[in-house]
Amino acid sequence: MSTILVTGGTGYIGSHACVALIEAGHQPVILDNLTNSSVEVVSRIEQITGVRPIFIEGDVLDSPLLDQTFATHTPEAVMHFAGLKAVGESVEQPLAYYHNNVSGSISLLQAMERAGVHNLVFSSSATVYGDPASNPIREDFPRNAANPYGQTKLMVEDIMADLHASGGGWNLACLRYFNPVGAHGSGLIGEAPGGTPNNLMPFVSQVAVGQREKLSVFGGDYPTVDGTGVRDYIHVMDLVDGHVAALDYLSGQDGVLLNVNLGRGKGVSVLEMVEAFERACGKPIPYEVVGRRTGDVAQYWGDPTMANELLGWSAERGVDEMCIDTWRWQSNNPWGYDS
Numbered sequence: 001m002s003t004i005l006v007t008g009g010t011g012y013i014g015s016h017a018c019v020a021l022i023e024a025g026h027q028p029v030i031l032d033n034l035t036n037s038s039v040e041v042v043s044r045i046e047q048i049t050g051v052r053p054i055f056i057e058g059d060v061l062d063s064p065l066l067d068q069t070f071a072t073h074t075p076e077a078v079m080h081f082a083g084l085k086a087v088g089e090s091v092e093q094p095l096a097y098y099h100n101n102v103s104g105s106i107s108l109l110q111a112m113e114r115a116g117v118h119n120l121v122f123s124s125s126a127t128v129y130g131d132p133a134s135n136p137i138r139e140d141f142p143r144n145a146a147n148p149y150g151q152t153k154l155m156v157e158d159i160m161a162d163l164h165a166s167g168g169g170w171n172l173a174c175l176r177y178f179n180p181v182g183a184h185g186s187g188l189i190g191e192a193p194g195g196t197p198n199n200l201m202p203f204v205s206q207v208a209v210g211q212r213e214k215l216s217v218f219g220g221d222y223p224t225v226d227g228t229g230v231r232d233y234i235h236v237m238d239l240v241d242g243h244v245a246a247l248d249y250l251s252g253q254d255g256v257l258l259n260v261n262l263g264r265g266k267g268v269s270v271l272e273m274v275e276a277f278e279r280a281c282g283k284p285i286p287y288e289v290v291g292r293r294t295g296d297v298a299q300y301w302g303d304p305t306m307a308n309e310l311l312g313w314s315a316e317r318g319v320d321e322m323c324i325d326t327w328r329w330q331s332n333n334p335w336g337y338d339s
Helices: 014-025 040-049 063-073 087-092 095-114 148-165 200-207 236-250 270-281 305-310 317-334
Strands: 003-007 027-031 054-057 078-080 117-121 171-177 179-181 216-219 233-235 256-262 286-290
Touching: 003 014, 003 063, 014 027, 014 040, 014 236, 014 256, 027 063, 027 179, 027 317, 063 087, 063 095, 063 117, 063 286, 078 095, 078 236, 087 095, 087 148, 087 305, 095 148, 117 148, 117 236, 148 256, 179 200, 200 216, 200 305, 216 270, 233 236, 236 256, 236 305, 256 305, 270 317, 305 317
Parallel strands: 003 027, 003 078, 027 054, 078 117, 117 171, 171 256, 179 233, 216 286
Antiparallel strands: none
């Protein structure tokens, strides 16, 4: 059994990653400041797996706490999810995003260096590609982030590349993913955003459960199949399986840097996703087409070939399963972890 430090481990993706790690025989140690998550998640993970992960409330910017955590728990690797992630908020509060996402990652990497821990799986994002010239997006496409959130991911990727080039046996994986959706099949953990959701799926599910009157569809005049934006949606359990596969790949290496897309390699429009959710919940989803959002691109989806070939990973769950699992989570927990 390996001990893995999971920063942001009570968040949406981090919590599902902890379940996947436990099921793969690892022991997660969660470090989370609970800015956008709930400590209730720890008990839910225990309900699912029968194993209660170690939980430390704290921040990746707290160097003494990081040193204490590495000394006490001696993790062999780190999965780094701790980061602010709302594109619109990043435009309004760029300093908070650079401080938390970039300075926080530097603080973590410095603590890892002091502790002699050199394996890191980093939660990056397809936002580093900006508006791509063509689809599907490959890992060698130019990076051109269009907002501060994307810039923070790009900067951390560059820091990791420089760290790898410096020698020292660092094994680093930057996992670029697209639109994570869905929930664990138990309905015990899922996406529980605070305030108004920034992403499509939690907004749709809140309309379905009666929290919101209707969905706003941003843009109906894109050059796509039905005029709405097209994205590469991936089930969160497929996504975290990709993280475990990357962790396994790094184990035993002596100096490797991976930049890998995690996606289904298929584009799905907003309205196609709404129709799938209507099938899942058995009721119509009222929506209104409104103006485009600044910074949104018409369509993008990834090419997952490298992850398939290098990591032996591929996404297995389709759109219907994404919607069914989201609805199970939302209907069982209409107000998230406060239900």
